[in-house]
Amino acid sequence: MLSLIKRYRDLILVAGLLLFPFFTFVTRGPNGREPYLVDKGVLAVSGHVERAFAWVLDGTVSVWRGYAALRGVEAENRALREENQALKARALVQDGLRGENERLRALMAYADKNQGHEVVARVVGVDPSSTRHFVRIDRGESDGVTAGMAVITPDGVAGYVERATSGWADVILITDATHRMGVRDEHTHARAIAAGIGGKADLELRLDYALRKDDLTEGDVIVTSGTDGVYPAGLRVGTLSRVEQRGSGMFRAGSIHPAVDPSKLEEVLVLPKVPVPLPAPAKEPQGTGAPGTGGAGVP
Amino acid sequence: MLVTCVLALLLLSLESVIVHKLGLTVTRIDVTVAIIAFLALRANTLEGAASSFVIGYLLDLTSGRYTGLYTFLGVFLFILGRMVASLVDVRSGFMFALYAMGGDVVHVLLAVLFSWLTAKEAVGAAAILSGLPLQVLLTGVAALALFPLLRRLDRGSDRPQLGTLR
Numbered sequence: 241m242l243s244l245i246k247r248y249r250d251l252i253l254v255a256g257l258l259l260f261p262f263f264t265f266v267t268r269g270p271n272g273r274e275p276y277l278v279d280k281g282v283l284a285v286s287g288h289v290e291r292a293f294a295w296v297l298d299g300t301v302s303v304w305r306g307y308a309a310l311r312g313v314e315a316e317n318r319a320l321r322e323e324n325q326a327l328k329a330r331a332l333v334q335d336g337l338r339g340e341n342e343r344l345r346a347l348m349a350y351a352d353k354n355q356g357h358e359v360v361a362r363v364v365g366v367d368p369s370s371t372r373h374f375v376r377i378d379r380g381e382s383d384g385v386t387a388g389m390a391v392i393t394p395d396g397v398a399g400y401v402e403r404a405t406s407g408w409a410d411v412i413l414i415t416d417a418t419h420r421m422g423v424r425d426e427h428t429h430a431r432a433i434a435a436g437i438g439g440k441a442d443l444e445l446r447l448d449y450a451l452r453k454d455d456l457t458e459g460d461v462i463v464t465s466g467t468d469g470v471y472p473a474g475l476r477v478g479t480l481s482r483v484e485q486r487g488s489g490m491f492r493a494g495s496i497h498p499a500v501d502p503s504k505l506e507e508v509l510v511l512p513k514v515p516v517p518l519p520a521p522a523k524e525p526q527g528t529g530a531p532g533t534g535g536a537g538v539p
Numbered sequence: 540m541l542v543t544c545v546l547a548l549l550l551l552s553l554e555s556v557i558v559h560k561l562g563l564t565v566t567r568i569d570v571t572v573a574i575i576a577f578l579a580l581r582a583n584t585l586e587g588a589a590s591s592f593v594i595g596y597l598l599d600l601t602s603g604r605y606t607g608l609y610t611f612l613g614v615f616l617f618i619l620g621r622m623v624a625s626l627v628d629v630r631s632g633f634m635f636a637l638y639a640m641g642g643d644v645v646h647v648l649l650a651v652l653f654s655w656l657t658a659k660e661a662v663g664a665a666a667i668l669s670g671l672p673l674q675v676l677l678t679g680v681a682a683l684a685l686f687p688l689l690r691r692l693d694r695g696s697d698r699p700q701l702g703t704l705r
């Protein structure tokens with residue numbers, strides 16, 4: 241037996257390397273497991289590396305833009321054109337800064353309106369796989385960001401924090417295939433579930449479990465219902481782009497065009513966790529029946 | 540092995556930033572597949588499988604949730620790559636790019652298949668597959684660019700005999 245193990249040692253080890261993650265996947269499913277300490281260590285390292293790459297890339301782009309802006313200068317009007325180009329370059333930079341300023345102001349306006357422990361964060365990277373929708377932000381547990389916090393932009397809901405390390409957090413986007421949220425129609429208050437459908441090309445959300453009799457019309461604004469314990473009520477999710485018309489059944493489905501474009505996320509606001517309202521304790525019935533039994537005690 | 544894994548981590552981080560800066564929504568660049576393809580050609584079985592395991596783990600970890608899928612696919616792709624390597628002669632950068640592109644097609648299709656098996660209605664398979672051609676092309680370009688670097692990192696760069704499993 242021992243000689244067999246020795247003989248096929250490599251084969252057994254390779255089989256173990258193949259089967260261990262396979263059983264992890266089969267048993268855990270698409271939701272995966274919570275990060276271990278070693279996972280957090282690796283994530284922290286990759287977070288620093290990403291920040292360094294982002295810094296180098298931004299610097300390179302900035303230098304290249306400066307070079308490109310000055311490249312077409314003609315000799316006879318060199319001084320004038322250089323000055324002109326320099327001013328244009330500065331204006332470009334200021335435009336960028338103004339845009340960033342406006343986005344941050346919008347975030348801060350929300351933060352002022354909704355006092356709490358909101359954290360403004362910057363997106364530093366996206367998921368490298370083709371089947372998931374995640375982004376990484378440069379704020380983590382040391383800034384008060386923890387798993388389960390909602391993440392929004394001035395346009396609407398972006399997602400929620402899936403996991404956080406000391407300086408980084410991964411945000412699952414509303415377009416991810418595993419994401420679900422409670423929503424309602426802004427005007428008719430019809431409730432439903434908005435589900436991500438994954439993929440990279442089609443960034444629509446699926447509207448599920450809307451009651452067939454509810455009034456839903458294409459173009460309606462869909463907002464969070466606040467019933468999922470993650471997102472506060474009233475945050476913009478998107479607009480209804482398609483509604484299924486059914487003659488029978490209890491529910492109908494549809495599509496939502498999200499208000500936030502996940503590929504253009506730059507700065508986001510992380511909201512504190514929503515306190516889940518507990519149901520009020522049932523009043524002591526005056527009759528003899530126990531609460532909830534439908535007996536004589538139920539008014 | 541350590542060098543390969545550190546390189547994988549660096550490339551994954553770089554890819555994450557580049558994809559974000561470029562605003563790519565349709566596709567990704569599977570740099571990890573290129574590295575695993577190279578391991579399948581050059582590394583010995585145990586070392587290559589262990590390196591592929593770690594590379595898959597890194598991809599799993601940086602993809603939001605650790606599910607084990609990409610770790611499994613990393614090792615599986617390595618084993619498959621070794622089988623294919625015994626049938627084809629991959630010496631030039633161009634051939635390596637083609638080899639990596641083939642690996643990427645298998646990788647994406649298996650990822651979609653297994654995701655679909657566990658959550659049938661929750662995977663936008665059509666949307667993912669629509670971005671596959673560009674993703675495979677970009678992976679081929681990345682493999683072509685990485686080939687000289689990987690060869691330099693690999694000490695025994697010449698294969699002693701074609702079609703042998705070492």
